[in-house]
Amino acid sequence: MHGAERCFPDRFRLAYKGHDGSVCAFPGVDIQAKLLLALGVVFILLMIATTWQTAATQRALVDDLAQQKALDTATSYFDGVNTMMLTGTMAQRDVLREKVLSHDDITETRIVRGAAIVDVFGVGNPEQRPVDELDRRALTGEQIVQSGNGPQGRYVTVLTPVVARRDFR
Numbered sequence: 001m002h003g004a005e006r007c008f009p010d011r012f013r014l015a016y017k018g019h020d021g022s023v024c025a026f027p028g029v030d031i032q033a034k035l036l037l038a039l040g041v042v043f044i045l046l047m048i049a050t051t052w053q054t055a056a057t058q059r060a061l062v063d064d065l066a067q068q069k070a071l072d073t074a075t076s077y078f079d080g081v082n083t084m085m086l087t088g089t090m091a092q093r094d095v096l097r098e099k100v101l102s103h104d105d106i107t108e109t110r111i112v113r114g115a116a117i118v119d120v121f122g123v124g125n126p127e128q129r130p131v132d133e134l135d136r137r138a139l140t141g142e143q144i145v146q147s148g149n150g151p152q153g154r155y156v157t158v159l160t161p162v163v164a165r166r167d168f169r
Contacts, residue, residue: 070158
């Protein structure tokens with residue numbers, strides 16, 4: 001029984017059978033080393049799980065912040081255009097649009113005209129016409145916020161419908 005204190009019962013399947021018939025895992029290694037090994041494995045698994053969870057949480061946070069920034073930028077852009085409408089400086093709206101597009105992280109900004117605006121003011125500039133299904137959905141009043149991956153990396157698309165009225169806020 002000299003080596004019995006270092007052995008597991010016969011039920012342990014992944015083990016080495018000793019000369020005396022006992023089943024030992026890692027023969028020649030004392031119980032303290034086995035316990036430290038088991039604790040080390042548990043610690044490493046917990047670290048991997050914690051790191052994975054933290055990374056997933058951080059990615060979700062970054063996505064939320066990017067969406068909020070896109071919504072804020074869209075609102076600010078329309079506020080600027082609305083101010084231009086009220087002050088009679090709409091002839092300079094392209095300056096504001098170019099200013100917004102000058103940001104490295106903004107690839108497109110447009111104000112798409114709905115049918116009622118087209119009836120009163122005409123079709124407007126080429127970038128003011130609906131070009132895809134997202135534009136058509138937004139013209140029905142649906143707010144769209146979607147994230148995805150493209151050739152240039154992750155992106156956020158925001159479409160915010162604004163109903164034409166005297167005081168839009």
